[in-house]
Amino acid sequence: MEKIIKPVNLSLWKIKSSTWVAVIVSLLVGSLAGLFAVVFRVMIGWSSKGYTATASSLFHFLPGNTWKIFIPALAGLVVGPLVYFFAREAKGHGVPEVMESVALKGGKMRMRVIFIKAIASASSIGSGASVGREGPIVQMGSGIGSIVARFFKMRKEKVRTCVACGAAAGIAATFNAPIAGVIFALEVILGQFGSSAFILIVISAVTASVVAQIFVGDIPAFVVHGYSLNHPLELIFYAFLGVLSAIVAYLFIKVLYKSEDLIDRWKIIPDWFKPVIGGVVIGAIGLLFPQVLGVGYETMETIFREEMLLGTLIALVFIKILATSITLGSGHSGGVFAPSLFMGAALGGAFGLIIQALFPTIAGSPGAYAIIGMGALVAGTTQAPITAVLIIFEMTRDYHIILPLMIAVVFSTLISSILSEETIYTIKLLRRGIKLKAGKDINIMKQIKVKDVMTKSVEVCSQDTKVGKVIDMMHHSKHNGFPVLNERTEIVGIITLQDIREAPVEGIMDQFVSNLMSDKLIVTYPEDTLEDVFHKFSQYDIGHLPVVIDEQSKQIAGLITRSDIVKAYDKQLFVKDEIIKKATS
Numbered sequence: 001m002e003k004i005i006k007p008v009n010l011s012l013w014k015i016k017s018s019t020w021v022a023v024i025v026s027l028l029v030g031s032l033a034g035l036f037a038v039v040f041r042v043m044i045g046w047s048s049k050g051y052t053a054t055a056s057s058l059f060h061f062l063p064g065n066t067w068k069i070f071i072p073a074l075a076g077l078v079v080g081p082l083v084y085f086f087a088r089e090a091k092g093h094g095v096p097e098v099m100e101s102v103a104l105k106g107g108k109m110r111m112r113v114i115f116i117k118a119i120a121s122a123s124s125i126g127s128g129a130s131v132g133r134e135g136p137i138v139q140m141g142s143g144i145g146s147i148v149a150r151f152f153k154m155r156k157e158k159v160r161t162c163v164a165c166g167a168a169a170g171i172a173a174t175f176n177a178p179i180a181g182v183i184f185a186l187e188v189i190l191g192q193f194g195s196s197a198f199i200l201i202v203i204s205a206v207t208a209s210v211v212a213q214i215f216v217g218d219i220p221a222f223v224v225h226g227y228s229l230n231h232p233l234e235l236i237f238y239a240f241l242g243v244l245s246a247i248v249a250y251l252f253i254k255v256l257y258k259s260e261d262l263i264d265r266w267k268i269i270p271d272w273f274k275p276v277i278g279g280v281v282i283g284a285i286g287l288l289f290p291q292v293l294g295v296g297y298e299t300m301e302t303i304f305r306e307e308m309l310l311g312t313l314i315a316l317v318f319i320k321i322l323a324t325s326i327t328l329g330s331g332h333s334g335g336v337f338a339p340s341l342f343m344g345a346a347l348g349g350a351f352g353l354i355i356q357a358l359f360p361t362i363a364g365s366p367g368a369y370a371i372i373g374m375g376a377l378v379a380g381t382t383q384a385p386i387t388a389v390l391i392i393f394e395m396t397r398d399y400h401i402i403l404p405l406m407i408a409v410v411f412s413t414l415i416s417s418i419l420s421e422e423t424i425y426t427i428k429l430l431r432r433g434i435k436l437k438a439g440k441d442i443n444i445m446k447q448i449k450v451k452d453v454m455t456k457s458v459e460v461c462s463q464d465t466k467v468g469k470v471i472d473m474m475h476h477s478k479h480n481g482f483p484v485l486n487e488r489t490e491i492v493g494i495i496t497l498q499d500i501r502e503a504p505v506e507g508i509m510d511q512f513v514s515n516l517m518s519d520k521l522i523v524t525y526p527e528d529t530l531e532d533v534f535h536k537f538s539q540y541d542i543g544h545l546p547v548v549i550d551e552q553s554k555q556i557a558g559l560i561t562r563s564d565i566v567k568a569y570d571k572q573l574f575v576k577d578e579i580i581k582k583a584t585s
Helices: 002-058 066-086 095-104 111-126 134-151 156-175 178-190 195-216 234-264 271-288 297-304 310-329 337-358 366-382 385-396 399-419 426-430 442-447 467-475 497-502 530-540 562-584
Strands: 481-485 491-496 544-548 556-561
Touching: 002 066, 002 111, 002 134, 002 156, 002 195, 066 111, 066 271, 095 134, 095 156, 095 178, 095 426, 111 134, 134 156, 134 178, 134 337, 156 178, 156 195, 156 385, 178 195, 178 385, 234 310, 234 337, 234 366, 234 399, 234 426, 271 310, 297 337, 297 366, 310 337, 337 366, 366 385, 366 399, 385 399, 467 481, 467 497, 481 556, 491 497, 491 544, 530 544, 530 562, 556 562
Parallel strands: none
Antiparallel strands: 481 491, 544 556
16 A cells, blocks of 8 residues: 555655745745846936936036937947847847747746846936836846746746746836736736646736835825716717727837838948937937926826826827837837826827817716726737736726726727737737747748648547447547547547546446547648647637548548647747857857
């Protein structure tokens, strides 16, 4: 008896041991990311004081406040060379680089990126460049997750999960929004939801949030009045605000990447110097519209208090698009989340003023429309509706806005997905030839055909096989389901362990397979791609597909499983990575 029990206990211990290691790593990632988020805030404050004092000293001879034009340009002198020569992944908003790391590199990220991103982004944000904190802290937190996981020699899948843990921790610590951080990591970074990943990500997000609260307190990102739905008909107005937000989000994405293309064509100017030129332009815009400089939280709270005119609000939407596009297009470092919040607040505030003037007995406060506009525009740029709803709720802690927020976010996501399949994050990857679906590069999956990876020697059974025989086959096989053939060796159904479990127990061993099998056939063909198979797996929630010769024939050619796809995908990734290394070496 002892000999039988002892291996079982040892196996259980190994499972528990690996689980506890993962939990400890997620705690460590959350703690470090939370600390880094706090340090990053301090760095932004130092940067702001340092660049302002330097510009004031160097350009004090200029009339009025025109010396302020050169504050972002001075930051560009630091950001440009730092990013160009030491870590080009630190350029821009950072989230696409994390998504690429998870999808193509097994979660591997370089340690230097954490520190280069911190210095570059703190310089850009502190100097007034029109970007936010969330992209940098997501990239830095993810980098911490990657390094810690690899230090503990975790498996590739766990490394990916730890990268997502770092991203969630960064969002949680930056916005004091642990729930939104978790959903962002699952919805945007991993592109899928899973229970094992969810547990570890929650631990990291909660830990980071607690660490940040120790230093900065437990306060919401925005202090707002208690808004409520004034009239049920207001939901129509909020739905229309969602539509407008999607259109503005689409415009923002187009202008952002168009600016990047135009500035990339300036071959006469070295890439490392372009942030300086961009900085001068941003500084000039800031002289006329200082509200668009930096993260912009103070301006957003001014909008909530309804202290801005309609014309100013409308102008700020488009000026912010321009300022952020020039900032990132020229090579500065920072996030697009805060600019999206800013545009949404300005758009919602303007829309609220118009609706209040037209329908004074129905419309509520314009401040409420500004808050809802933030969530709707974030949903439009990211097409991540759950994240958008939760982050606005956690940033304001006002439950009364949930109904209009959900309506606006859903309509924004719907219209945005119609206007473009890509988000503000995935379009950057698409421009590099990477198209993600559920965290996988489906461009790679389009290149591989079923016939190249399918298992050709297939275990099958006939219609008149007894169920007892099938159970014995399953006992000696790695599969828990077999194709069923007729006397002409044509596939007529599938028999699975689930089919057997759901059948009456009495006399089951002597039942024929034809009585229990599923005859609703879902098949694939040798010339199909792995992308086609992937869609079928997702649509029908299955783990394997019979491969038949063609659409006319029911002759079986092989079998393809999820593990076949994963192996082929990883192999092709390795080949692609080697090609890139040779091209860049």
